[in-house]
Amino acid sequence: MGLGCEVRDNGQVSFTVWAPHCTSVVLEFARGPDAVQFGEMDVSRTEDGGFWSVTAGKEVKLGDLYRFRMETEGGTECFYRRDPYARYTQGGDSKWCVITDRGESFAWTDWEPRPFDENVIYEMHIGSFTKEGTLEAAIKKLDHVAGLGFTALELMPMAEFSHATESWGYNPRQLLAIHPEYGSPDMMRKFVNRAHELKMGVIIDVVLHHGSVDGNELWDYDGWSHEGGIYHERAGDTPWGKQFAFWKTEVMDMLRAACSLWLGSEYKCDGLRFDSVNDLPPHVVTNLTWAMHEQHPGRILTAEVTPENPQALHDYGLDSLWVHSGYFDIIQQHRALGRGHHGGGDWAEGWNLPRLRTVMALHYGFESPTQCVKYILGSHDQVGCSHGGGHYEDYKMIGGQHRYAADQFGGGRADTGAVNAVRLWYGANIGASGLVMMFMGSEWHQHGWWNPDEHHGLDWSLGEDDVGKKMCSLVQDANALREKYVCLRKGGVRILHEDRANGIMASERTFDTERIVIIVNAGQGGFVGGDYGIWVEYGRFEQIFSTQDPKYSGWDDCPSNTEDIVEYDGKIHLRIPHQCTLFLLQK
CATH class of the missing domain: 3.20.20.80 (Glycosidases)
Known part of the structure; x- marks a missing residue:
């Protein structure tokens, strides 16, 4: 059983609500921003007893308003309720819901969800x-x-x-x-x-x-x-x-x-x-x-x-x-x-x-x-x-x-x-x-x-x-x-270097033939002489990204690693600015 308001292909609109303790349910209709009421319909209890359902004719259309008027056994007054399955309402204290379709006629652009890693x-x-x-x-x-x-x-x-x-x-x-x-x-x-x-x-x-x-x-x-x-x-x-x-x-x-x-x-x-x-x-x-x-x-x-x-x-x-x-x-x-x-x-x-x-x-x-x-x-x-x-x-x-x-x-x-x-x-x-x-x-x-x-x-x-x-x-x-x-996105991580006193850590991300070394210098000390050594085991690298690049408001005299960075005895030697993350791509 479809709950809520559903607009059918023939233009009719069905309404179903779960309200097991009610003795009567009436569906009221209104139109316009001021909710001018124009009709109502008795809603029938279904065979299982807990649900109420009714179908309205073509006099009810998209954009019209609706609400449920309910009574319970021994109740002295009617009370109004929204549709719990409504897709759109007037908001605030209003009980009026809006009759909407469910996007059947919307012109969607072709799209497939991206792979999670992206x-x-x-x-x-x-x-x-x-x-x-x-x-x-x-x-x-x-x-x-x-x-x-x-x-x-x-x-x-x-x-x-x-x-x-x-x-x-x-x-x-x-x-x-x-x-x-x-x-x-x-x-x-x-x-x-x-x-x-x-x-x-x-x-x-x-x-x-x-x-x-x-x-x-x-x-x-x-x-x-x-x-x-x-x-x-x-x-x-x-x-x-x-x-x-x-x-x-x-x-x-x-x-x-x-x-x-x-x-x-x-x-x-x-x-x-x-x-x-x-x-x-x-x-x-x-x-x-x-x-x-x-x-x-x-x-x-x-x-x-x-x-x-x-x-x-x-x-x-x-x-x-x-x-x-x-x-x-x-x-x-x-x-x-x-x-x-x-x-x-x-x-x-x-x-x-x-x-x-x-x-x-x-x-x-x-x-x-x-x-x-x-x-x-x-x-x-x-x-x-x-x-x-x-x-x-x-x-x-x-x-x-x-x-x-x-x-x-x-x-x-x-x-x-x-x-x-x-x-x-x-x-x-x-x-x-x-x-x-x-x-x-x-x-x-x-x-x-x-x-x-x-x-x-x-x-x-x-x-x-x-x-x-x-x-x-x-x-x-x-x-x-x-x-x-x-x-x-997909590569594993291996920690290559740790320098607790200076707050420097180097790690690598690898996938197939790709390898990038990421150096995080979280400390205030920079190493500008090109002699800070980091063990990488093997490889020739180029710097592809620095968070201290001047174009990002970084250090104007940022000591960049512009030439190839060549491993020697398992280490590379770098210029590392203070408070900086560097990315090195293995060539």
């Missing part, structure tokens, strides 16, 4: 990506993202949510309706199609573990109020709201539909990111992932599991996990060593290279680069804050603050040392084993913290000044390396 991800919040905060406005800016060489967009939650709790999207009011302030289902299709035209996939962040505390359209849905009603009965609690009743077939059907919605023919997206999988029972996750792999092969299924545990990939049927630890390890190192001081000069331990090893390579238990999503400059969780920027206990090890990377590494985009560090670590992220991700605004050293309010959304003017343009240039060139060299 994902270089740009994380985006539609509501603050542009001043307008809409899909239509975002479409006009996608050339910028594609021009930087990103191959995938990851959208923070798109399902309708309640602004009363927060404005990031992680408090869903219902699971299949697009957030109306962002745009219509057809505009979402235009967004995805434009991304595909620009050779970028689209990954959607889905929140399935709880309903919104405020404005939850599924709460006490059919008038039965025990423990939140049919969608929440006997469910547990999370820090953000009550879970769904995962033990019910009807609820699991809705969750699968909420996932398939994005990956199927309605939106043709390229993957999902499951938020806070820790708050979902394991059997629920596997039920969803197995269904999505079967119904939509080739789509990447990623998740947030905290702390990241590679066993979750196998237990939950996931393709990849977000890796928070690399970000915290790097930020903590900078703060512990004292920004502006040489190497380990003010901390006896010096650089904690075991942590840097797992940033560049894979944590124990991960088997391939595509199983990790790494974001050394921070994701929305680290950059964003809705309470003034931070000072939270769980961020104590990095100063208790949520900030863009330029502020975390120093004094912001006007601080040479801070922007050096941002370039250094994005270069390291490109060379590290794993899928690369950057949060919007990091490409031009946005400062402060992110939040969707008018003061902390994306500031496009920062991409127009010299600092912003040069960082964008670095991002573009770094991303191009991932596109050009397969070893940076």
Whole structure:
């Protein structure tokens, strides 16, 4: 049985709703922005008793509004409900839903999802990506993202949510309706199609573990109020709201539909990111992932599991996990060593290279680069804050603050040392084993913290000044390396050299005949004489990338390695600028 509103080929529209405790259901119709009502129909209970269904004639058309008027046994008043399977609503407190098709007539551009290893991800919040905060406005800016060489967009939650709790999207009011302030289902299709035209996939962040505390359209849905009603009965609690009743077939059907919605023919997206999988029972996750792999092969299924545990990939049927630890390890190192001081000069331990090893390579238990999503400059969780920027206990090890990377590494985009560090670590992220991700605004050293309010959304003017343009240039060139060299996407990692006192590590990525050596100098000391030795075992190399190149706002007198770099007795000898990542290609 198809739930919700479906427009049939003959122009008729069917409506089906799950409401087992109702004694009567009436479907009301309205038209226009003021919802002028023009008709109603009695809805009949189906044979199994829990569902109600009716078919309307051609007098009801696309764009019209509908809602359910319900009664329960012993009820003295009627109450109104939305369709839990609605794709589009009026938003706010309105119970009116919009009759929409499911994209059957949309003219899609031919597109096949990219192989997982090609994902270089740009994380985006539609509501603050542009001043307008809409899909239509975002479409006009996608050339910028594609021009930087990103191959995938990851959208923070798109399902309708309640602004009363927060404005990031992680408090869903219902699971299949697009957030109306962002745009219509057809505009979402235009967004995805434009991304595909620009050779970028689209990954959607889905929140399935709880309903919104405020404005939850599924709460006490059919008038039965025990423990939140049919969608929440006997469910547990999370820090953000009550879970769904995962033990019910009807609820699991809705969750699968909420996932398939994005990956199927309605939106043709390229993957999902499951938020806070820790708050979902394991059997629920596997039920969803197995269904999505079967119904939509080739789509990447990623998740947030905290702390990241590679066993979750196998237990939950996931393709990849977000890796928070690399970000915290790097930020903590900078703060512990004292920004502006040489190497380990003010901390006896010096650089904690075991942590840097797992940033560049894979944590124990991960088997391939595509199983990790790494974001050394921070994701929305680290950059964003809705309470003034931070000072939270769980961020104590990095100063208790949520900030863009330029502020975390120093004094912001006007601080040479801070922007050096941002370039250094994005270069390291490109060379590290794993899928690369950057949060919007990091490409031009946005400062402060992110939040969707008018003061902390994306500031496009920062991409127009010299600092912003040069960082964008670095991002573009770094991303191009991932596109050009397969070893940076698929290759294994071997640590070649470690210098704890100076904060220098060298590793290699190899695949077939390709070999690139990545040198990370995280310290303040530079070696400009051309005599810094790194063991590489064999080979002749050329320098193909330096984050301290002057064209990226690097050191004007940067000591480049312009001639061939020849191994002698297993070592190469180099000029290594301070706070710099170098890429050397074996010839």
